[in-house]
Amino acid sequence: MKVVHFAPYSPHACGLYHTTKDLVKAEIGQGIDAHFVDMVREDAVATPQPNAANSKFPVIGGYKPQQGSALGEPGKKDGWLTTSDVSVADDADILVRHTSLPNYLENSGIPVIMAMHGRPEGSILFDLQGDNPVVEAFHTKGQDSRYKAFFTFWEEHMAFWKRIIPERKLHYVPSMVDLMEWRPGGKRFDFGNHNGNPNILIADVWREDITPYQEVMNVVKWIKTECPSARLHIAAAPTSKGVNYFWHALRKEKILGFAIGQTKGIKALYSACDVIVTPHTLTTRIVREGRAMGKAVISSKELPEWLKAWKKNPAGVNRASRKIAEKEYRLSNAGIAVKAIYESILNQKPTKRKVLLDIGGHIGETVRRFYRQVDDARHYEIHTFEPVSDSHVALKKCTERMKNVTVWQRLVIGTNEEHRNMFIGSANDHEGSTSVSRKLSGGVNYDNPVQVATMNLRDFLETQFQYLEDHSIVLKMNIEGGEYELMQHIIKDNLMVYFNQIYVQTHKHKIEGDTAFYVGLEKKFAAEAVKHGVQLFMQEKGMARFQCSQS
Numbered sequence: 391m392k393v394v395h396f397a398p399y400s401p402h403a404c405g406l407y408h409t410t411k412d413l414v415k416a417e418i419g420q421g422i423d424a425h426f427v428d429m430v431r432e433d434a435v436a437t438p439q440p441n442a443a444n445s446k447f448p449v450i451g452g453y454k455p456q457q458g459s460a461l462g463e464p465g466k467k468d469g470w471l472t473t474s475d476v477s478v479a480d481d482a483d484i485l486v487r488h489t490s491l492p493n494y495l496e497n498s499g500i501p502v503i504m505a506m507h508g509r510p511e512g513s514i515l516f517d518l519q520g521d522n523p524v525v526e527a528f529h530t531k532g533q534d535s536r537y538k539a540f541f542t543f544w545e546e547h548m549a550f551w552k553r554i555i556p557e558r559k560l561h562y563v564p565s566m567v568d569l570m571e572w573r574p575g576g577k578r579f580d581f582g583n584h585n586g587n588p589n590i591l592i593a594d595v596w597r598e599d600i601t602p603y604q605e606v607m608n609v610v611k612w613i614k615t616e617c618p619s620a621r622l623h624i625a626a627a628p629t630s631k632g633v634n635y636f637w638h639a640l641r642k643e644k645i646l647g648f649a650i651g652q653t654k655g656i657k658a659l660y661s662a663c664d665v666i667v668t669p670h671t672l673t674t675r676i677v678r679e680g681r682a683m684g685k686a687v688i689s690s691k692e693l694p695e696w697l698k699a700w701k702k703n704p705a706g707v708n709r710a711s712r713k714i715a716e717k718e719y720r721l722s723n724a725g726i727a728v729k730a731i732y733e734s735i736l737n738q739k740p741t742k743r744k745v746l747l748d749i750g751g752h753i754g755e756t757v758r759r760f761y762r763q764v765d766d767a768r769h770y771e772i773h774t775f776e777p778v779s780d781s782h783v784a785l786k787k788c789t790e791r792m793k794n795v796t797v798w799q800r801l802v803i804g805t806n807e808e809h810r811n812m813f814i815g816s817a818n819d820h821e822g823s824t825s826v827s828r829k830l831s832g833g834v835n836y837d838n839p840v841q842v843a844t845m846n847l848r849d850f851l852e853t854q855f856q857y858l859e860d861h862s863i864v865l866k867m868n869i870e871g872g873e874y875e876l877m878q879h880i881i882k883d884n885l886m887v888y889f890n891q892i893y894v895q896t897h898k899h900k901i902e903g904d905t906a907f908y909v910g911l912e913k914k915f916a917a918e919a920v921k922h923g924v925q926l927f928m929q930e931k932g933m934a935r936f937q938c939s940q941s
Contacts, residue, residue, distance in 0.1 A: 391484070391736065393425070395410055395486045396488060397410040397489055399468070401468045402654040405595075408675060409675065410488050410505070415470070415471075415721055417728065420729045427464075427474050427475075427476050428464070429490050461476050469571065482500055483732070484735070484736070486504075486505055487504050497758050497788070498791035500791070501538040503539045504528070505543075506541065506547075509599065510525075511599035528554055528555060532555035532556050534762050535765045535767060539731050542561075543566075544562075562727070565673045565719065565724070566678070567675075567719045572679045572683055572715075586622075587619045588665060592622065592623075593668075593680075594626065600670070602668065605668065606622070608690035608691070609690050613645050616694065617693075623659065624637075624650065627650060660680060665693070666686065666688070667693070673719070678715065682715040743771065743859070744771065745864065749865070752776060752819070752820075753819055754788030757772060757789055757795060763936040768794055772794055772795045775845065777800055780820060781819060802846075802876065803844045804848075808844060809841050809842065812825055812841070813825070814835050822870055824869070826871035828901055851888050862888070862890060865889050870900070877894075877911055890925070892919060892927070892928075893927045893936070894926070894928040896928060898912075916928065
């Protein structure tokens with residue numbers, strides 16, 4: 391099983407990156423061929439803010455929403471991790487989107503899974519700010535059949551997300567931390583003359599949905615009134631000119647040791663401190679990393695009780711924190727859970743052969759829409775037909791990664807001619823091109839017809855699907871007036887038996903002359919569909935949403 395993760399490569403800058411890195415290692419531990427591809431920017435959820443602590447919107451894992459997406463250079467190294475080239479995804483079994491995903495891979499037919507790193511409060515704030523409606527984006531992707539599953543790292547969030555995303559797609563993966571990377575010992579930060587007894591660390595990002603401000607003030611009060619020998623140290627601290635007046639004042643009062651705006655040396659700070667104070671009750675990165683490093687992670691209200699226990703047996707207190715991490719945050723916990731999600735998707739098998747005939751493939755709009763709207767689209771055998779050369783090239787490019795799609799450069803007709811004239815339209819990538827005369831729209835050039843190869847519909851059905859069960863094919867026709875020839879052909883040659891559903895966009899209003907014949911033919915075709923128990927979706931504008939049930 392090959393799984394490729396897409397997230398921004400940003401060591402020491404945000405928790406989302408480190409959690410993704412841990413998840414990749416957790417999957418490797420479960421025998422999965424897992425990879426990390428660097429996405430520099432995102433198209434729908436977030437963009438990295440390297441100095442998140444000083445950002446106006448340091449929310450959701452230190453990410454601010456922004457438009458656009460780009461792939462980072464492969465080969466970047468962070469410990470055991472080396473980022474992969476995006477080509478590694480060409481034959482992937484699963485794509486995991488953490489922030490964004492290249493559009494061509496989203497449309498590749500490979501199942502996509504969304505990892506939801508953010509907390510609901512932060513996502514709601516994004517919606518309110520109007521920068522990027524995250525909750526709306528998750529809801530939209532939840533209705534998209536290309537997205538097979540979503541998972542959160544916090545069980546507490548399931549109650550919210552299940553009301554945004556279809557519950558059958560929603561999963562919980564235990565939050566984790568690499569216990570080998572984050573373990574007691576190692577280099578210690580030198581507090582020098584600002585060393586305390588004890589040293590208290592607050593290292594949470596100041597984000598709009600929650601900040602450690604109140605914890606800072608509580609610790610300041612506790613040191614001032616209860617434990618003057620203690621020192622408070624702050625990582626990821628806001629360091630604007632105004633806020634720095636406050637930090638300088640606390641240092642003069644011998645309450646504050648260090649206020650550091652970046653967290654690159656966070657391990658050394660963990661090692662040097664005696665306790666970590668946080669406003670969070672969730673198992674955030676700070677909570678998981680701190681406990682893995684053998685440090686108690688508590689609220690400011692717990693400081694008096696912690697101090698008593700720590701003075702009595704500091705090593706015992708630290709060992710207890712490490713044991714919590716070893717039990718609750720093991721990589722294997724997450725690896726087993728996420729592997730089960732992947733297997734549940736990959737092990738889905740169709741009970742019968744199913745086919746989509748896309749007559750009028752143009753540049754791939756129907757195939758992409760089919761994948762968005764039909765849960766088991768990748769289990770269909772898809773044949774798409776486009777006779778116009780330029781459009782055929784674009785169609786092949788659009789579908790080249792979809793292993794279940796065959797592209798035919800043929801005009802599907804109801805007679806036995808080997809070639810027929812095609813009249814090329816000038817609008818929207820030749821969208822209005824037609825094989826019928828007197829079409830009024832689409833900028834059709836009737837002075838310079840192009841001869842194209844044809845395919846008789848009956849011959850194709852009988853050759854390709856002679857062993858297929860009846861009513862197993864979904865037929866779509868959007869061929870700028872050519873649908874009426876095929877309607878006659880299907881009725882005359884009794885081909886309706888092949889189809890389960892038929893989707894047609896009609897064009898009688900775009901063809902010069904009396905429309906009565908076309909209206910009558912549409913009624914006759916609809917009656918034939920009813921006679922054979924075939925669902926017919928026929929309309930003049932646009933195409934009906936695919937309503938194929940999974941089986």
